[in-house]
Amino acid sequence: MAEPALTVLLAGRVAKLGAPLLRQHFGARLALVELQDEAAAGAQAADFAAAEVLIATRFDATLPAMPRLQLIQLPGAGLDDIDFAAVPVGCRVCNAFEHAIGISEYVMAAILHWTVSLPARHARFKGGDWSGDVWQPGGLRGELAGKTLGCIGYGTIGQAVAARARAFGMRIMAVTRTPRPFAPEPDWLGGYGLTEALLEAADFVVVACPLSAETRGLLGPLYLGAMRPSAYLINVARGPVVDEDVLFEALQAGRIAGAALDVWYRYPSAADPSPRPGHRPFHELDNVLMTPHCSGATEGLIERRFALIADNLERLLAGRPLREQVHPAAE
Numbered sequence: 001m002a003e004p005a006l007t008v009l010l011a012g013r014v015a016k017l018g019a020p021l022l023r024q025h026f027g028a029r030l031a032l033v034e035l036q037d038e039a040a041a042g043a044q045a046a047d048f049a050a051a052e053v054l055i056a057t058r059f060d061a062t063l064p065a066m067p068r069l070q071l072i073q074l075p076g077a078g079l080d081d082i083d084f085a086a087v088p089v090g091c092r093v094c095n096a097f098e099h100a101i102g103i104s105e106y107v108m109a110a111i112l113h114w115t116v117s118l119p120a121r122h123a124r125f126k127g128g129d130w131s132g133d134v135w136q137p138g139g140l141r142g143e144l145a146g147k148t149l150g151c152i153g154y155g156t157i158g159q160a161v162a163a164r165a166r167a168f169g170m171r172i173m174a175v176t177r178t179p180r181p182f183a184p185e186p187d188w189l190g191g192y193g194l195t196e197a198l199l200e201a202a203d204f205v206v207v208a209c210p211l212s213a214e215t216r217g218l219l220g221p222l223y224l225g226a227m228r229p230s231a232y233l234i235n236v237a238r239g240p241v242v243d244e245d246v247l248f249e250a251l252q253a254g255r256i257a258g259a260a261l262d263v264w265y266r267y268p269s270a271a272d273p274s275p276r277p278g279h280r281p282f283h284e285l286d287n288v289l290m291t292p293h294c295s296g297a298t299e300g301l302i303e304r305r306f307a308l309i310a311d312n313l314e315r316l317l318a319g320r321p322l323r324e325q326v327h328p329a330a331e
Helices: 019-029 041-050 100-116 118-126 156-167 192-201 221-226 244-253 301-318
Strands: 006-010 030-034 053-055 071-073 092-094 148-152 171-175 188-190 204-207 232-235 258-261 288-290 325-327
Touching (some): 019 030, 019 301, 030 041, 053 301, 071 301, 100 232, 148 192, 156 171, 188 192, 192 221, 221 244, 244 258
Parallel strands (some): 006 053, 053 071, 071 092, 204 232, 232 258, 258 288
Antiparallel strands (some): 092 325
């Protein structure tokens, strides 16, 4: 039997989800190793040392030496847990998207929740309350047609949300770090410096930008203060893009109408496997929809992502350019 062409180390729960798909695609062509968290330090170090490809969501200088490493392949989009200064010379880093379908559907579900209020109307009517009848006081509800969606970040997620929102007749505004051709083209486009103008006009604000030094705390006192009292915030990016204290206080005081939060300020750890997701008690607020970072976790996500990852491994074996290369910058 021929020796495997490539040794691939899967580190972490998300990476290991793709093991069956990669085994099915490559068979014996890959030596596929799943890092065992409970393994002895020496065994772990040997797995790292043998790896030519690391599939993981984290990389930093604390990991054991990886002298053969050619590729760090993220099984996700976020780069905030990658220490690029620690990446070995000659090693490439690629990420994987494919979550825009699920996240954009989540965003529209939140927007429709606030606009149609279907669960609340259902519960009231089952209890004998006819106040949702158009002929009764308070029977009229809002509609999305003509409302303005503001996207903070207009990459794959922002554009997927905008495509769905435009089908409802919404106006699209966006700010982005890198203006370029978009599909769909927004009705209004600016750089991050024009975020305040977007917030002053938007009925629904979707945070969909990467977390970076530029965006950390971007929505703080100035920008959140520019939002309309009738506007809603939806964060599907990273929690720290939005200042936690300012957001909580704005929601608590009713300075904005509500928020849907899928990304957070505290996450489970070995020491605390079930923490409250924020330092402030968002769970006590009636105008907040809270979910555990699951907006992109749909039935098609893992298959799409690992199909892309399999293609990148094929490209690596064939010496062809890689997809979604973020380091070093692809020429």
